[in-house]
Amino acid sequence: MNFRWLLRAKRWAQNPPSEKQVKLFLVILAACIAIGLIEHYIGWPDWAKTERARVR
Template sequence: MLDPRQLMRAKRWAQNPPSLKRVKLVFAAVALALIIVGLEHFGLWPDWAKAERIPRRF
């Protein structure tokens, strides 16, 4: 079921679409994120750039 807020947002986007610059920025950010995920998945991401979990102490 579609939320009425989503329909209102879609209506606003149809009436006032984002600029080409904004669309390119969003696609570039998504592409960069996918590249990083792919590199990490295949083990090509450097160890110094990986986040290590720090155990919480209570």
């Protein structure tokens, strides 16, 4: 383990993020997971897909 990561962990333990920041992170994480699941199981509609460029 890198020494810098230990210092960063020490700072996080001494001064943890606020509850508002944790909630924001969890909302963003849930949105990303939801988008990934929709893409995997249902797929995207045609209007949301990009067209592949032709390679010559």
